[in-house]
Amino acid sequence: MWNYEKRLQFPVNIKTPNAKIAQVIISQFGGPDGELAASQRYLSQRYTMPYREVAGCLTDIGTEELAHMEMICAIVYQLTKDLSMEEIQASGFDKYYVDHTLALWPQAAGGIPFNACVFQSKGDVITDLTEDMAAEQKARSTYDNILRLVKDPDVCEPIKFLRAREIVHFQRFGECLRLTQDKLDAKNFYVCNPEFDTNCPTMGCKRDK
Amino acid sequence: MMQPRSEREMMLHKINVISFICVEMQLYLDTHPYECDAIEYFNRNMTMLNELKHDYSQKYTPLNLSNANHSDQKWEWVLDPMPWEGGC
Incomplete structure (x- = not known):
């Protein structure tokens, strides 16, 4: 189960709204390499993981992704607060406003709604961990692209924090893949x-007990 | 990042920093579960974090319900600002 902690993992205090950057x-939030996809990818994959270290890692990184999703939503919320109709x-x-007003809804920058098809939960540890490593790099690239577009330091700082977390994950x-291969x-x-x-040992596999 | 100014902001900043150390050590230990030095470092920071969260909740507002300083008069959990509102 989860407990909510009433703080952001890294502070978000944006003084100047900017609806263009929010988009x-x-x-x-809801794009192909976003935090919602990341959290659901890891939290879905973990149940059938045969090794505890990997299941633990997926649980804890998946949990951190939920905190990242909250940070992204906080950034978008603060960037779109108090906008005039002209702005x-x-x-x-x-185009976003007409469907959602100023509420948060998971979509990609191009307007494509969130779709579980942007991630896999394949039931094969090598397949899934290879996807997870790629996912972290794809998210890092997206943050790099965002940082090329954003000039406001109030927005850059939390984005830089999130980018660094992709590298750690x-x-x-x-390491999970290496532990698995061992x-x-x-x-x-x-x-x-x-x-x-179920007959892994006779197939030449060492089973983790 | 906005530099923390008030005592409250400074305390929350410290919680964020120590909590970050704990998250980092937690993930590291998930793939290195037998590293004693890392376990010791995690334990030390987790103790500090729990004390800080307890003190912050007593002084200002609960970060989670387990260390809330419940009042008989009002349910502070829902009356104080939400984290996405900024300023925390």
Whole structure:
């Protein structure tokens, strides 16, 4: 279960609204490499993970992604607060506004709604961890792209924090993959799927007990 | 990042910093569960974090319900600003 802690992981205090930038940053809420997808990817994959270290890592990183989603939503919320109708129209935010007013709704910057197809939960530890490492790099690239567009330091600082977390998570998933390979047949990591095959030991796999 | 000014902001900043150390050590220990030095470092910071959160809740506002300083008169949990409102 989860407990809510009433603070952001890193402070967000934006003094100048900017609806144009909000439309870009919202991609890290509901876009293909966003925090919602990240959290649901890891928190879905963890149940069938055969190794405790990996299940623990997915739980804890998945939990941190929920805190990142809250930070992104706080950024978008503060960037779109107190907008005038003129600002809404001039910034191109009117297309979002007509459906959601100023509420938060998970979509990509291009307006595409959040879709669970942007991530996988495959039930194969090597497949999933390889996806997780790629996901962290894709999110890092997105934050790099955002940082090229944003000039306001109030927005840059929390985005830089989130970018750095992608790199740490990539490192931890890399260690998870190494731990997994240590437990498999070194001659052929794919000889069995330890999340599914029950006869792994006879197939040359060392099972984690 | 806005420099914390008031005593309250400074205390919350300290909670954010120590909590970050705990998250980092937690993730590190997930893949290195037998590293004694890391466990010791985590424990030390977690003790400090719990004390800070307790003190902050007593003095200002509850960060979570387990260390809330409940009043008989009002349910502060919902009356104080939400974290996305800024200023915290």
